[in-house]
Amino acid sequence: MKLQLASAQGNYITGSGPGWVRIGTQEYRENLVLTSDVIRTGWAPHGADALTEADYTGLLDHAPDLVVLGTGGAIRFPHPRLTQALLAARVGVEVMDTAAACRTFNVLTAEGRKVLAALIVV
Numbered sequence: 001m002k003l004q005l006a007s008a009q010g011n012y013i014t015g016s017g018p019g020w021v022r023i024g025t026q027e028y029r030e031n032l033v034l035t036s037d038v039i040r041t042g043w044a045p046h047g048a049d050a051l052t053e054a055d056y057t058g059l060l061d062h063a064p065d066l067v068v069l070g071t072g073g074a075i076r077f078p079h080p081r082l083t084q085a086l087l088a089a090r091v092g093v094e095v096m097d098t099a100a101a102c103r104t105f106n107v108l109t110a111e112g113r114k115v116l117a118a119l120i121v122v
Helices: 053-062 084-088 098-110
Strands: 013-017 020-023 026-028 032-034 039-041 066-070 092-096 115-119
Antiparallel strands (some): 020 026, 032 039, 032 115
16 A cells, blocks of 8 residues: 655644644634634634524534534533524534544544534633
C-alpha cells in the first residue's frame, strides 16, 4: 500500500484547553463559529444556556452539512426546539464537549466534509 502525506487546508484547530482554542497559530479566548474557511468570534457571548433559536438558525448562513456543537467542559444538550431549524434544513447536529468537538472538526474537515464547529470556549 502506498501512503501519501495529506495536508490540511483551511482552518485547522491546533490546540485547545480550558478557556482557549488555537486555530493555526492564533489563540482565541471567546466562543466562536468555525468552518474550513471562516472564523467568526462573538458567537454565544453568554454561554450555551443563553442560546436562542435565532443563534442556531444563523448557523445555516454557512450552509453546513453538519454542526458540531462544543458545549464547554461538559456535554449540555440544547432543547430540541432550539435546533429545530437545523434539523428541518437536513443539517445534522452533534453535541459534545468542546475538546471532542475540536478533534471531530479536524477529522471531518480533513475528509472534505462541510462541517461547522460552534464552540463554547469560555
